Amino acid sequence: MRSSPALSLAFIALFCCALAPGMAVSRELPDFTALVAKNGPAVVNISTKQTTTATTPGLRGFSIPDLPDDSPLQDFFRHFFGEEGELPDDTIQARSLGSGFIVSSDGYVLTNSHVVESADEIVVRTSDRREFVAKLVGTDKRSDIALLKVDGTNLPAARIGSSKDLQVGEWVLAIGSPFGFESSATAGIVSAKGRSLPTENYVPFIQTDVAINPGNSGGPLFNLDGEVVGVNSQIYSRTGGFMGLSFAIPIDVAMDVVNQLKTKGRVSRGWLGVLIQDVTRELAESFGMPQPRGALVAQVLPNSPAEAADLRPGDVILSFNGRDVVTSSTLPPLVGETAVGAEAKLQVLRRGEKVDLSVKIEELPDDEQAASPSQAPTEEPANRVGLVVRDLTADQRQQLGLAQGGILVEGVDPGPADDAGIAPGDVILMFDNQPVANVAGFNQILDAVSPGKPVAVLVQRGESRMFYAIKVPKS
Incomplete structure (x- = not known):
């Protein structure tokens, strides 16, 4: 069957229309050339020097042989082993490299704390090859932010944006x-926001797939408007190199630290005084929640704002x-960014009921407190969930820091x-x-639990407390 010219033209037109969306997408891929040209001068290279002294011991038990004074070996042994058989002290100059960016034209430079840690000398080099010896204004290890100052005027400063709209x-x-x-320059997309990493709970990291490698630390992360939205800080890697997971400190967090370091020389954060954990599906079921959400309070620290506000495990x-x-x-991060002394409103779920609490936020201590427990001996048959338990002695209670309540798990049989x-x-x-006051009280609570019901159990292990979900067997 032959097609008419009109049909052929219609087919070609439809074909082109089908391709158009794909062609449009390719045209919309960003061109970073102008962004790099405009913002590159604000990015700096940071090199540090750190002088350490290392003593390398000689051969244990070694002594210089009894050689004639004119023996050529005398100088050899004295040079390498000293009079007492020890290698001489060596002065080692450690060097490190990182990145940073200028945040104000009068010479303030932002970078990572770990880039300049323990440095004796910090050198900032700009893209036009100028070098400045920088003064360390202050560091904040919790956020991994450091603020430097160089003597300069009319320096090219980066435009600071906000990570909240990312x-x-x-x-x-x-x-x-x-x-x-x-x-x-490397580019990618925002992979996730508000990531919590084991190294720091007070920073809601931005996760990206931008290629970041050693030396990128402290450098800026820009949006397409040329605004700094993050400070590149960490990568997740099993090889030491980039594997598609990089993390940046939100610029809002970083600039709050910068402002505090400028004005006070130190950083203060809000503190609630609780140890928390995620709500699992099983725990949500035990609390009567339709789905897992929220932060479960496992421990309320003594003399904390949480204790004063009647927050409970x-x-x-x-x-x-x-x-x-x-x-x-x-x-x-929500608590950390709250001003010290401010009143905060909490809504909590307590025994199936929503309760509103008010808490006065205090300053996060340098070393957060925790309980420090231990262990003890045995006796008592396994109960229906497979636990062998016993009352705590006075000594154990003192070691655990428990004024009252609690029972010790002596053994665990196969079971729930x-x-x-x-x-x-x-x-x-x-x-x-x-x-749980004692074993007798525990048995009473356990006997009253309906068969098949999941229950939440608060356990202290080592220096931490955590909830577990146990499903009480039906028979």
Whole structure:
């Protein structure tokens, strides 16, 4: 069957229309050339020197042989082993490289704390090859931010934006000195926001797939408007090199630290005084929650704002100052950014009821407190969840820092408690949202639990407390 010219033209037109969306997408890929040209001069290379003295011991038990004074070996042994058989002290000059960026034209430079840690000399080099010896204004290890000052005027400063409006999937660009290769630009997208890392709970990291390598630390992360939205800080890697996971400190967090270092020389953060954990599916079921959410309070530290506000173990914090607490990692940054002395409003779930609390935020101590427990001996048959328990002695109670309540897990038989992860040496403090005073009280609570019901168990292990979910067997 032959087609008419009109049909052929229509087919070609339809084909071109089908291709058009794809062609449009390719045209919309960002061009970073203008962004790099405009903002590159504000990015600096940072090199540090640190002088250390290392003594390398000689051969243990070695003594210089009895040689004639004119023997050529005399000088050899004295040079390398000294009079007492020890190698001489060596002065080692350690060097490190990193990145940074100028935040004000009068010479303030922002970088990572770990880039300049323990440095004897810090040299800032600009893209036009000028070098400045920098003064360290201050550092904040918790956020990994350091502020430097160089003597300069009319320096090219980066435009500071806000990380709050960043969206997952948005294009971002990093400029820095990976492996010492200065002014290297790499691009990618925002992979996630509000990431909590084991090294720091008070920073809601921006996760990107921008290629970041050693030497990029402290460099800026730009949005397409040429504004700094983050400070490149860490990578996740099994090889030491980039593997597609990099993390940046939100610029709002970094600039708050900068302002505090400028004005006070130190950084203060809000403190609530609780140890928290995520709400699992099993724990949510035991609390009567339709789905897991919030931060579960495992421990309230003594003499803390939380204790003064009557926050209790087993409470699930659902919101802080009107902002939803989706997971436990959401809470620390919200508390940390709250002004010391400010009143904060909390909504918690307590025994199935929502309760509103007011707490006066205090300053985060340098070393957060924690309990420090230990262990003890045995006796008593396993109960229906497979636990062998006993009362705590006065000595054990003192070691654990417990004024009252709690029972010691002596053994765990195969069964629900073992499946939940409870182990010998744990101390049970609460069972089914009720404080456990002693073994007799524990047995009463356990006997009253309906068969098949999941219950939350607060356990102290080592220096930490955590909730576990046990499903009480039906028979």
